[in-house]
Amino acid sequence: MSGAARNIALYPWFKFFQNLLFWQAIWFLFLQSELSAAQAILFYAIYDVTTTVLEVPSGYFSDRWGRRRTLIASACAGFLSCALFAFGESFWVFALAQIAMGAHIALVSGTDSAVLYESLTSEGRADEIEREEVRAWRFSFLALAVSAVAGGLMALSGLRLPFAASAVAFGALVLIAIQFSEPHRNGRVRGEAERFEALRKALFHPVLAWLLVLSILIYGFGHLPFVFGQPFILEVLGGPGFISEAAVVSGVVTTLMMLVSVAVSWVAPGVRRWLGLKSILLLAFCIQIMLAAGLAVLGNVPAVLLLLLRKVPDSLAQPFIAARIQPILEDEMRATYISLRNLVARLFFAASLLLVSVNMSEVGAMTIKEIQAILAVYAAFGLVCLAGLAMTGRRLGSGDRD
Numbered sequence: 001m002s003g004a005a006r007n008i009a010l011y012p013w014f015k016f017f018q019n020l021l022f023w024q025a026i027w028f029l030f031l032q033s034e035l036s037a038a039q040a041i042l043f044y045a046i047y048d049v050t051t052t053v054l055e056v057p058s059g060y061f062s063d064r065w066g067r068r069r070t071l072i073a074s075a076c077a078g079f080l081s082c083a084l085f086a087f088g089e090s091f092w093v094f095a096l097a098q099i100a101m102g103a104h105i106a107l108v109s110g111t112d113s114a115v116l117y118e119s120l121t122s123e124g125r126a127d128e129i130e131r132e133e134v135r136a137w138r139f140s141f142l143a144l145a146v147s148a149v150a151g152g153l154m155a156l157s158g159l160r161l162p163f164a165a166s167a168v169a170f171g172a173l174v175l176i177a178i179q180f181s182e183p184h185r186n187g188r189v190r191g192e193a194e195r196f197e198a199l200r201k202a203l204f205h206p207v208l209a210w211l212l213v214l215s216i217l218i219y220g221f222g223h224l225p226f227v228f229g230q231p232f233i234l235e236v237l238g239g240p241g242f243i244s245e246a247a248v249v250s251g252v253v254t255t256l257m258m259l260v261s262v263a264v265s266w267v268a269p270g271v272r273r274w275l276g277l278k279s280i281l282l283l284a285f286c287i288q289i290m291l292a293a294g295l296a297v298l299g300n301v302p303a304v305l306l307l308l309l310r311k312v313p314d315s316l317a318q319p320f321i322a323a324r325i326q327p328i329l330e331d332e333m334r335a336t337y338i339s340l341r342n343l344v345a346r347l348f349f350a351a352s353l354l355l356v357s358v359n360m361s362e363v364g365a366m367t368i369k370e371i372q373a374i375l376a377v378y379a380a381f382g383l384v385c386l387a388g389l390a391m392t393g394r395r396l397g398s399g400d401r402d
Contacts, residue, residue, distance in 0.1 A: 003181025004122035008132065011116050012139040014071070014176050018078070018108070019143035020169035022151030022162035023085065025254050030159045049350050050102035052343060055109065059339025062111040063195075063332050068180045070335075071115070074107035075173040082167035086160050110338025117326040117334075118183035129326055130269065133319035138265050141258040141311065148254030198333045199340070208328060210393055211321055212341055214281055217385055218317055219345035220352065221288035224378055225295070225310040227353070228371050253307050261311035268315050277320060278393050282386065284317035289382035296376035352378075 023030070062070040077100045084097035116136070120126050147169075151162035202208055272280045287309060294306045329337055356374055 002123070004119040004183055007115055007119040007180055007183060008123065008125075010176055010179060011112070011119075011132070012136050014112065014173065014180075015136045016139040016143045017169050017173040017176060018075075018112075019140045020147045020166065021144065022147045022154060022165040022169070023082070024144065025148045025152040026155045026159055026162055049347070050099045052347065054103050054106035055339045055343035055346070056336065058103075058107045059110050059336035062107075062114065062335035062339075066182050067111050067115045067118070067335075068177070068182045070107050070111045071177040071180060072174065074104050074111070075170060075177045077101070077107060078104035079167055079170035079174060082163050082170055086163035086167055106339065106342075109342045110335035113322050113326065113338065114334045115180065115183055118331065122184045126327070130272075130320060130323040133322050134265055134269060137315060137319050138262055141262045141265065141315070144311075145255045145258030145262070148258065149252055152252065152254075195333055195336075198330050199337060202329060202333065202337050203340075205328060208325060208337075210389070211281075211325060212344075213385075214285065214317075214389060215321060215341055216345040216348050217382070217389075218285055218288065218313065219342075220349035221285070221292060221378065221382055222310070222314060223349055224288075224292055224375065225307055228295070228375065253304060257308050257310050260308050261315045264312050265315040265319075268319070271316065272320055277324060280320065281317050282390060282393070284313035285382070285386055285389070287313045287316070289379055289386060292375045292382065293379035296372045296379055 058070065081097045081100035081104060084093055084100065088094055088097060113133070116132055117126070117129055120128055120132060147166070151165065154161040154165060203212070268280075275283065291306060291309055295303050298306060325338075326334070
């Protein structure tokens with residue numbers, strides 16, 4: 001088996017172990033048990049802001065010094081983060097853990113997808129990029145489903161145990177990353193001025209510019225239920241006295257959420273062919289807006305059930321966005337562009353969270369009314385953006401229906 005073929009075979013498993021996040025069902029509950037509501041939201045914002053230090057430089061590092069080295073460094077940073085959360089005691093240790101997790105995300109963003117596309121190209125299979133991206137997303141969702149319910153059950157024995165289990169998963173991720181081969185790239189060696197010019201052209205490319213705006217919005221709206229869903233479940237169950245129960249329920253809800261998304265991923269290619277790329281992407285964003293609006297209006301059990309749709313938009317959008325942008329980007333600035341896009345998305349969402357935290361209570365957990373008021377504002381903003389995208393969007397590829 002060639003190095004490129006091995007990369008293609010390993011890629012879904014890399015995504016699987018990367019997403020064995022046993023702490024996903026309890027992270028906000030863990031922070032909220034230690035911090036005020038405002039501090040907990042701010043702590044998440046810090047994670048996003050810290051990626052500003054490494055996001056674009058990590059893409060440049062990947063383009064300049066290699067995909068394999070970047071993925072190994074990313075996996076090691078993820079392992080360090082989970083280990084610090086599992087065994088740390090002070091706020092500053094947790095802050096360092098957040099920085100390490102930010103480094104993991106920054107280093108992997110763009111590089112993982114670049115490895116897949118460049119390996120497929122080396123094997124003469126570039127036209128299979130959509131299929132392989134969808135397949136990798138299924139592996140990711142399955143890992144998230146397994147780890148969510150398992151992490152919730154682990155939390156019954158202690159809120160740190162899920163972080164320890166995630167550290168073990170990241171240890172396996174390091175071993176997988178080591179087995180990757182550096183994919184062949186077709187681009188010629190460029191000077192820095194030429195790299196910058198290629199990046200500038202990509203930022204103003206009509207298709208890429210439209211997808212950039214949509215990606216920023218999808219990132220933010222996709223994270224709203226992640227940030228506010230767990231305290232919502234806690235409030236529905238009866239308040240801070242039910243943290244252990246909320247961890248289990250959150251884990252079950254997340255698992256069901258991922259299984260729904262896996263099911264949607266099987267029909268997504270057919271829907272994409274039927275509607276066309278632009279329409280399926282707008283449909284995904286519309287679902288996110290409806291989810292935020294629904295949580296803002298509904299209460300109790302219906303709202304919790306609505307959380308099952310959280311990852312459906314990702315199944316309908318993310319693999320197809322990744323597949324569409326890859327052929328347009330040049331090899332020697334591919335990861336830099338994707339890192340820059342992800343950086344802007346995280347900054348946009350972090351800025352919105354900072355605005356929210358300013359108006360939050362300094363003590364105690366968030367109430368349902370506070371959460372619903374926040375989500376109502378997000379939903380209204382999303383509707384305005386959806387209308388703008390629908391009016392300004394252009395055909396994203398030959399044969400796509402408008």
